[in-house]
Amino acid sequence: MFKSVDHVQEALIGQQYICDKNIATVVFLAEQLEKPVLIEGPAGVGKTELAKVVSSVTKRRMIRLQCYEGLDEAKALYEWEYSKQLLYTQILKDRFTSLMDSAQTIREAAELVGKEDSVFFSDNFLVARPLLHAITSDDAPLLLIDEVDKSDPEFEAFLLEVLSDYQVTVPEIGTIVATHKPLVFLTSNNAREMSDALKRRCIHLYIDYPTEELEARILKTKVPDAAEDLIDDLVQMMQRLRQLDLKKTPSISETLDWARALLALNATVLDEDLVNQTFNVILKYEGDVRKAQGELGKLLEKKTAEAKVEAPSQAEAPTPATVKKGALH
Amino acid sequence: MQKKILEFTNILRNSGIRVSTAEAIDAFQALDLLSIGDREIFKDALRTTMVKRGEDVPSFDELFDLYWSGFYDSLREQFGEAANRLGDFGIDLEELLHQIAEMLKNMEGEVGDLSELAKAMLTADLNQLEQLIMNAASAAEINIENFLQIGFFSRRTLEQLNLDGAGDEMRDLASALEQAGMDPEQVAALRELIDGLMEAARKVVRNFTERELQKQNHDYMEKFRRETLLEKSFYHLSEEEIRRMREVVERLAQKIKNILSIRRRRLNKGKLDLHQTLRRNMPHGGIPFELVFKQRKKDRPKLVILCDVSSSVANVSRFMLQFCYSLQEAFSKIRCFVFVSELGEVTHVMQEGDINEAIEDALEGGDVINVYTRSNFGYAFHHFWQNHLAAVDNKTTVLILGDARNNYNDPRAWCLRDVFNKAKNVVWLNPESPSAWGFGDSVMDKYRPYVDIAEEVRNLRQLAGVIDKLVL
Numbered sequence: 001m002f003k004s005v006d007h008v009q010e011a012l013i014g015q016q017y018i019c020d021k022n023i024a025t026v027v028f029l030a031e032q033l034e035k036p037v038l039i040e041g042p043a044g045v046g047k048t049e050l051a052k053v054v055s056s057v058t059k060r061r062m063i064r065l066q067c068y069e070g071l072d073e074a075k076a077l078y079e080w081e082y083s084k085q086l087l088y089t090q091i092l093k094d095r096f097t098s099l100m101d102s103a104q105t106i107r108e109a110a111e112l113v114g115k116e117d118s119v120f121f122s123d124n125f126l127v128a129r130p131l132l133h134a135i136t137s138d139d140a141p142l143l144l145i146d147e148v149d150k151s152d153p154e155f156e157a158f159l160l161e162v163l164s165d166y167q168v169t170v171p172e173i174g175t176i177v178a179t180h181k182p183l184v185f186l187t188s189n190n191a192r193e194m195s196d197a198l199k200r201r202c203i204h205l206y207i208d209y210p211t212e213e214l215e216a217r218i219l220k221t222k223v224p225d226a227a228e229d230l231i232d233d234l235v236q237m238m239q240r241l242r243q244l245d246l247k248k249t250p251s252i253s254e255t256l257d258w259a260r261a262l263l264a265l266n267a268t269v270l271d272e273d274l275v276n277q278t279f280n281v282i283l284k285y286e287g288d289v290r291k292a293q294g295e296l297g298k299l300l301e302k303k304t305a306e307a308k309v310e311a312p313s314q315a316e317a318p319t320p321a322t323v324k325k326g327a328l329h
Numbered sequence: 330m331q332k333k334i335l336e337f338t339n340i341l342r343n344s345g346i347r348v349s350t351a352e353a354i355d356a357f358q359a360l361d362l363l364s365i366g367d368r369e370i371f372k373d374a375l376r377t378t379m380v381k382r383g384e385d386v387p388s389f390d391e392l393f394d395l396y397w398s399g400f401y402d403s404l405r406e407q408f409g410e411a412a413n414r415l416g417d418f419g420i421d422l423e424e425l426l427h428q429i430a431e432m433l434k435n436m437e438g439e440v441g442d443l444s445e446l447a448k449a450m451l452t453a454d455l456n457q458l459e460q461l462i463m464n465a466a467s468a469a470e471i472n473i474e475n476f477l478q479i480g481f482f483s484r485r486t487l488e489q490l491n492l493d494g495a496g497d498e499m500r501d502l503a504s505a506l507e508q509a510g511m512d513p514e515q516v517a518a519l520r521e522l523i524d525g526l527m528e529a530a531r532k533v534v535r536n537f538t539e540r541e542l543q544k545q546n547h548d549y550m551e552k553f554r555r556e557t558l559l560e561k562s563f564y565h566l567s568e569e570e571i572r573r574m575r576e577v578v579e580r581l582a583q584k585i586k587n588i589l590s591i592r593r594r595r596l597n598k599g600k601l602d603l604h605q606t607l608r609r610n611m612p613h614g615g616i617p618f619e620l621v622f623k624q625r626k627k628d629r630p631k632l633v634i635l636c637d638v639s640s641s642v643a644n645v646s647r648f649m650l651q652f653c654y655s656l657q658e659a660f661s662k663i664r665c666f667v668f669v670s671e672l673g674e675v676t677h678v679m680q681e682g683d684i685n686e687a688i689e690d691a692l693e694g695g696d697v698i699n700v701y702t703r704s705n706f707g708y709a710f711h712h713f714w715q716n717h718l719a720a721v722d723n724k725t726t727v728l729i730l731g732d733a734r735n736n737y738n739d740p741r742a743w744c745l746r747d748v749f750n751k752a753k754n755v756v757w758l759n760p761e762s763p764s765a766w767g768f769g770d771s772v773m774d775k776y777r778p779y780v781d782i783a784e785e786v787r788n789l790r791q792l793a794g795v796i797d798k799l800v801l
Contacts (some may be wrong), residue, residue: 004364005363005367005370021369021370021373022369022373022376022377025363025370025373025374025377026373026377028362028363029359029362029363029374029377029378032359032362033355033358033359033362035355038381040383041383082612082613082618082619083612083613083614086613086614086616190383192583193382193583196347196349196381199381199382200349200351200352200381202381203355203359203377203378204376204377204378204380204381204382205377206383206386
């Protein structure tokens with residue numbers, strides 16, 4: 001259990017997940033209020049990562065349910081194993097016949113069979129899927145329902161029971177209530193808007209693209225080997241790219257990939273050739289690459305101009321900043 | 330505090346952010362667990378429990394500042410300024426205040442007890458001040474409607490607050506201190522401080538009234554916008570309204586989609602599929618536990634859209650196109666043509682990239698037609714008849730959008746007749762009301778015999794109604 005919002009933030013940073021207070025507050029509230037969290041935001045800003053980190057901080061086992069179109073109860077909650085049940089019936093047929101021998105009337109026989117009901121309708125024939133696992137687990141796990149916006153509206157409605165009461169109803173057996181309430185995270189890319197009923201039951205977290213300062217901090221933590229100048233350049237470049245009207249705006253996960261790629265190429269500063277060669281790490285569409293290349297030219301021009309203005313005043317002792325800016329062209 | 334939060338909830342609701350009672354309760358529970366002292370956390374807690382849509386966040390931020398932090402901040406700023414000016418005199422405020430407190434203690438009883446307000450001002454107790462001003466404002470029954478009333482209500486609040494009284498008290502205090510033998514320089518500084526504080530208090534109260542007005546205006550404007558958007562005529566839309574309208578169209582389309590998927594599912598149950606049932610149940614020893622039914626063939630209409638993009642109907646075209654393309658999966662195929670007088674196909678434009686951009690592109694003629702001519706429906710239909718009649722078959726719904734204002738050209742209704750004979754349905758959406766059809770240069774009456782459904786579509790509600798009929 002977390003003690004305070006600051007405690008959450010420290011713990012997350014301890015796991016190399018750099019976040020602002022907003023995220024920490026939501027995580028704290030989720031655990032205290034025992035409510036599911038609906039995390040929305042563009043792809044690659046660390047929605048799923050947050051769930052993973054929280055699971056390792058709180059030492060909860062993570063159970064993950066990946067949503068997709070056509071996902072139904074049988075794959076999310078449980079499946080009834082008819083064939084196993086059938087097999088049992090056939091194997092036990094002889095025993096039943098001998099049991100039945102003692103019965104005088106049909107009614108008695110039926111009662112005898114009825115006594116053994118529980119043999120055929122028990123967890124034995126229930127194949128648990130992620131949701132049932134999360135509910136019946138011996139310890140309180142963390143349930144991650146990933147990309148819930150990809151599921152059908154019907155499935156969303158079916159989730160409501162789990163989310164509000166932490167229980168599921170299995171027609172063959174009855175209602176199963178969670179002994180240890182799981183911590184539930186739902187992530188959504190907003191492919192479609194979730195229903196109000198679902199939203200009402202959750203507390204909401206919107207993770208946007210990080211600010212320049214936050215992104216730099218994330219990079220420094222996650223890619224500690226990268227030179228500081230390189231990181232600053234990278235972050236500035238990314239912030240600018242996000243202003244462009246791209247088909248797929250690069251997010252923090254792309255920034256990390258890019259930093260690692262540049263590191264692998266032994267780059268210490270960002271220059272035009274390097275950027276052009278590695279653009280495909282962050283941009284996933286040909287059109288986007290073309291657009292970004294146009295912008296890159298402008299950006300570099302501006303940098304040159306800035307460097308020229310700054311250069312005379314700091315001519316005698318070039319600081320790292322001017323070196324960095326000079327190196328960009 | 331509780332009352333304030335409930336009031337804030339109401340303001341959110343009035344601004345179009347849905348906050349259910351359960352969510353308000355969540356907010357209270359969340360605040361129980363957190364220290365309210367931290368403004369950031371307080372704000373996050375309210376946001377995370379009450380606001381559930383990313384798009385509503387900016388709205389929430391704005392309202393939050395208006396309601397919670399803005400006033401306190403301005404209070405701090407104004408009083409900070411007054412104190413700073415004192416700093417210019419080279420006098421430490423803390424020290425001065427300390428001295429005053431000492432002197433006051435010594436002179437107990439000699440000066441009449443200071444009022445709450447004067448005390449709060451002299452000790453710079455901002456929380457107390459905030460409370461006093463709020464109380465005065467509610468006693469003054471501020472019910473502000475326009476900016477001309479700001480002065481009036483500010484004055485009334487000041488009267489309730491009895492600021493002038495407090496000023497007199499403080500000045501008396503300064504004189505008393507002078508007589509009691511306080512350093513004249515310090516007394517001068519104190520007088521300066523008192524003037525500064527009075528000025529600051531006036532500004533703060535005015536500021537507060539302005540905020541009240543903003544708050545009420547915000548509620549009013551939002552409500553007004555939302556209620557009218559559905560009914561608002563397409564002819565008069567501002568840029569901002571077009572943007573908001575897009576959201577509304579999206580929501581409506583989503584609604585129809587949801588209904589569709591339920592309806593489909595019901596339709597799907599056809600006859601028992603014996604072959605599939607046997608195959609599926611082989612693991613159960615051939616005993617049919619799971620029955621498989623034949624899927625009834627989905628009868629999705631093909632859609633051919635003929636869209637007048639002349640400026641008079643541009644807005645209707647915009648939203649109709651957005652509607653149709655948001656519901657793409659409800660149709661097996663959409664082909665889209667635009668015309669003013671020439672006709673051009675823009676299906677390919679609509680298929681790539683962002684739908685809203687594509688629509689704007691298509692409205693510009695999509696590089697295939699010239700939009701700077703006068704409408705000629707006859708010519709456009711003839712062109713369609715010559716080149717694209719094959720696009721129409723007995724599963725096709727032809728959706729025509731235009732005002733049928735033909736500029737006295739030949740209507741060539743026979744082209745539409747041939748289309749009508751081949752198509753499953755011809756639907757005409759006209760932004761003009763039926764009473765105007767056939768008058769002036771309108772040739773709607775000539776086309777009407779060859780149209781199955783002709784509807785007036787002047788606002789979003791009507792548009793949604795027609796689209797609903799179309800897909801079900």
